[in-house]
Amino acid sequence: MALINDGYLEFEELNKLQKLPSEERYAKGPVAVIECVQEIPCNPCEAACKFGAINVGNPITNLPTCSHDKCTGCGVCVSKCPGLAIFIVNKAYSETTATVGFPYEYMPTPSEGMAVSAVNRKGEVVCDAKVVKVVNPPAFDHTPVVTIEIPKEYADEVRSIKRL
C-alpha cells in the first residue's frame, strides 16, 4: 500500500477506503473530500461541521463519513482537521477549470491572484494554478484555507502547491 510504504495515497486506494462524492454531487459545486483513512482517535471534524454532514460517532477511532448532499463546501472542517486531510473540490467552477481548497500552514501565506505550481499527493508539480481565494479568519487558528484554480482533469489529483 502506497500509503504506509511511501506516505501518500494513490487515488484508487483512497477511493476504496473513503466514500468520495459522486460525479452528480461534484456537478453541483464545492464539496468536502475527506482523505482520512486510518482509524486514529480523532473527531474534531464532526463538531466543526455546523450542517451535520460529517459523522464519526462512537468509538472516536471510526473513520469520518461525509454526507455529501448536506455538505456546502464551506471549508470550516478543512481548517479544523489536525491531520490536514480534508479538501474542498469544486468541479463545477467553470467549463474547463476546477478549484481545490486545502490547508496551507507555511509562510508566506499565498495571496489571491498569485500564480503557483499545483502539486499532487506525492508533492510532484502537475500543473500551473492560480490562487482564487485565501480564507484565514481567527477561528481557523492559523490554518489558512487556500483555493486554487486548475484544469479540471487534475481535480482528483492536485492537493496542494509547491511551497513559496
Add this chain to the structure above:
Amino acid sequence: MLERDVLVVGAGPAGLAASIEAAKAGADVLLVDLNMKPGGQLFKQIHKFFGSSAHRSGTRGFDIGLKLLEEAKEAGVEIWLQSTVVGAFPGNLIAIEKGVDGGAKEVITLKSKKVIIATGASENVVRFKGWTTPGVMGAGAAQTMINVNHVKPGKKIVMVGSGNVGLIVSYQLMQAGCDVVALIEAAPKIGGYAVHAAKIRRAGVPIYTKHTVVEAIPGEDGTVCKVVIAQVDDHFNPIPGTEETIEADTVTIGAGLKPATDMVKLEKCQLTFNGPFGGFIPLHNDKMETSKSGVYVAGDATGVEEANTALEEGKIAGISAVESLGLISPKEAEKRRIEIWDRLEALRMGPFGERRQQEKDNILKEYEEKIGTAVEMD
C-alpha cells in the same frame, strides 16, 4: 522543615494535570521541574492535536499548555523551576536542588505526604559513523530550537525515523523555513500516522523506508555537510553497494523515546520491562500508585504515549493522591477514575492504540500478581 501534601515531579501535561486535580481538592501542592519554563513538551507542539472534543482536540499543543498553566495558577499550585530532585530518604523526605534567582542552586529537604512522578521520557539515539559531528541532533532538540528558541538548526535536514515525532518535526522544520531533503526509516513501512506522512509528502519530502544512515560526513568547518544513507536488509543491516550521498547540514533523529525512570528508581519502585512502552517502566495499579505506598506515576514515565493519555493519567494520579489524604471520598474518587479510564480506553483504540491498551492491561495485571497492595517501605 518544609512540608507539603503532594510533591509532583515534572511539569508536563501529566504533572500539571495531577497538580491541578490535587490542588483543586484542597491539597498543598508543590510542582518541581528542571526546565526554565513549565509545560514539558507542550510548548514545542505548534500543531493541532488529535483526540476527542473532550481532550480539546483541534487545539494547538501550546494553547493547551497555556490553559493548563492558567488552571494550575488558579488552583494555587506552587511551581519551582530549574529544580531537580536529588535524593529520596526514609520518612517521606525528598531532597530538591532548587533553582534560585541568579542561576544559583539551593538544596532543600521537603517532607511530602504523597509523591507523583511525571518525569516524561528521553530521546533514543542512533549510532553511526560521524554521529557525534556537530549538526547531528535529536528530533526533539531540533523542535526545541525552532519552536521555543526560534533558531533554525540548519538549512537542509535529513530526518531519521518515521514515527509521529519524525513526521511532525519534519513538517515543523519546513514551517520554520528549513528544507527536509530526506526522511529515512529502517522499517519497511511508515511508523506514524498516515496523515502526518501525507502532508510532508505533499510538501515534496522523499521518504526512504528500509533505509538507514550510514555516515554523517563533516565539511571543512567540522560540521555535517554530507549524509550517506543505504538500504537495509531484513535484519536492519546496511546492504553494501546501495549507498547514496545526500547534501545536508543537519541530521535529526526521531528514533523513539524511553521513559525517564531515574526518579522511580530513586523511590525504589518496582519496575518491569515493556518493549512497546519504550523500556523499563514502574508497575502501577488503576490508581496509578506504584509498588511504594503514596508514590504515584503518570504520563510517559509509565510508558511512552502522547499528551492526551498523559493528561488523563495525571488526573488519576492527582485524584488518588488526594483520596488517600482523605480530601475526597473513595466513592467520588472511584467514580471519577472510572470515567477517566473510559476516556483512556477510547484514546487507546484503533490500529495505533490497541497494542497500548493490551500492554496497559498487562501492567495492571502484573501489579495485581506481584504486588497486590502498595507497601510502606520506610
